[in-house]
Amino acid sequence: MKMTDDEIRADAAQRLTDERNNASKVTETTPQGITAEVERFAATLSETTPLLVPVIDDACGRYGWCSDGVRLKVEADGGEAVYGWTIWEWASALLTAEFHCVWRAPDGILFDITPKPRFEKQIVFVADPTRPADFDFDLRPRNSRMNIYGPKAHAARLERLKASLTPSKQAYERRRAEKSGLSLEAWLEEKTAADPVAEAVDALIKACDAFEAHYDALGVSGHVAIDRKFEELHLTRIAAQKRFAALVRTIPGQAI
Structure with a gap:
């Protein structure tokens, strides 16, 4: 059943509070810049150039409900929705692309109005011009990932x-x-030996992809009816995350 705007606002506020209360456990954040690796990854997502888009505080922003927040913003101040990908980075080892929606102001400038758990002031965004402004966000593609370590x-x-x-x-x-x-x-x-960190990144990508594919196969959004495979894949993903988090600390310069 479709949620009302008031229900979305309440759900978004609770999600954001929960995430910020656990901010120390958030492992991914905005890359420090448009690196060569970010450009290569972006090229697998869209033909457009990745951009640094500012995150602004806005009353219409809805954490976890980006497209609904942008819809409200367009209704209030004009402009249009722009769909594409936010790229996150984990410890110089893993890039993740999450489908996202930002606001194009009437003057053409892009802004991300969705609040962030770690108060990021900008995101790396890759617009997807194949998705029109009236795109149904429930049909968004799954996350994509790249091992950069x-x-x-x-x-x-x-x-x-x-x-x-x-x-x-x-x-x-x-x-x-x-x-x-x-x-x-x-x-x-x-003759070169396998690297345990690189193998852990690959294992994490595989575990996340499998979990998300099964989640989507359930045909629901929000709360899901957990079956045995869902639980098994969830536990596998958590184990892969823990292993990678432990091994990535061995990368010089990392302190997570």
Whole structure:
């Protein structure tokens, strides 16, 4: 049953309060800038360029109900809804794209009026021009994710291995690679050990994707009727999050 605007306002306020009371447990936030990794990820989502969009306090903003808040804003002040993706980052290791709605003011400037649990002042937003202003937000696509730690860690391990080889040893490995029809880099890649953090990121992505796919398959929104598979996937996702959170602390410069 469709909720009224008053019910949405009350639900949004309670959700925001709950999230802010647990702000120390929030692991994802806005990337510090439009990095090369953010650009690569954005290119998988839309043909538009990612932008830094300011978050503003607005009485129409509804946490967890972005499209409804923007609808109210358009009714009050004009402009239009713009749909696309917010990109979040977790510890320089994982990017997550969440489908979102922002407000385009009558002068054409984009603003995010949806309040944030960690009081972020801006978001990374990638507009999706294939979604019209009257898009049904209930039909939004699921979250998308990218492992940004794994490729960097792998490249660093490969460089360390190459640097450790003497010229004669490197020539020897190159000859062995050529006999196998491989480049030296591809040959050495087979010798690099797996990175536990990178594997944990991949496992988390897989667990989140599986959980969200099953959630959507239930055909409901809001409160769901929990079945055994839902519970199993939820527990798997929580375990993957905990493992990653523990391992990501080993990344130099991380303090989460």
